[in-house]
Amino acid sequence: MSGYPKDEILLATCRAGLGKIVIVEGESIDQDPYYYGRWFGDLARELTFLPQNGCDQVVKAVAYLREHLPHARTVYGIRDRDFQTHTDPGDSMPADGVLWPARFTMENYLLEPEGWFEVIKLVHRSARPPGWDSVDDLRERILDAYRKCLTVSAFNLTVKQ
Numbered sequence: 512m513s514g515y516p517k518d519e520i521l522l523a524t525c526r527a528g529l530g531k532i533v534i535v536e537g538e539s540i541d542q543d544p545y546y547y548g549r550w551f552g553d554l555a556r557e558l559t560f561l562p563q564n565g566c567d568q569v570v571k572a573v574a575y576l577r578e579h580l581p582h583a584r585t586v587y588g589i590r591d592r593d594f595q596t597h598t599d600p601g602d603s604m605p606a607d608g609v610l611w612p613a614r615f616t617m618e619n620y621l622l623e624p625e626g627w628f629e630v631i632k633l634v635h636r637s638a639r640p641p642g643w644d645s646v647d648d649l650r651e652r653i654l655d656a657y658r659k660c661l662t663v664s665a666f667n668l669t670v671k672q
Contacts, residue, residue: 521561521572522579525586528559532580534572534588537562547589566590570609577608622657624649 525532537543544560551558563572573588580586588609604610612620620626628646631639642648 517572518575521576524561525559525576525580525584528561530554530557530559531585531587532576533558533560534563534569534576534586535560536565536569536589536591538564543589570607573607573609622653624653627653 533547535543535547537545540562542562544562547558547560548555561572563569569588569590573586576584576586586608588607590609590611592611624646627649631643631649635643642652
């Protein structure tokens with residue numbers, strides 16, 4: 512039995528939420544919904560993020576809610592691009608309301624060196640630690656960590672296939 516809200520429970524949860532409903536992947540409210548909620552915190556009264564377990568469940572939940580919620584509520588979905596070969600997210604809203612971001616997973620946005628450099632500048636206002644002096648330094652650190660994870664990625668792709 513899944514711990515994700517389904518059918519009537521999902522419908523009741525969405526009726527209680529604020530603004531637009533955005534169904535995202537994640538095993539709990541502490542994963543994707545947490546990060547999206549922080550990134551779009553200034554829109555907290557306009558967006559409610561709810562998790563579903565995997566991209567297929569996101570698509571099913573969005574379709575179910577669009578059919579059963581009053582038309583006054585807008586429902587969208589965001590699913591990761593895991594293992595997808597199509598790389599252009601396009602500029603228009605898909606008819607089913609489920610978006611694929613440009614990056615393959617939501618976590619990939621956390622790997623942007625420019626964002627991390629801004630954080631480092633705020634945390635270390637005067638003297639940054641050695642090797643954290645520029646966007647290029649951070650890019651190299653991120654690439655090094657990525658290279659160390661390649662075997663895990665290869666394993667995940669093998670299991671998926």
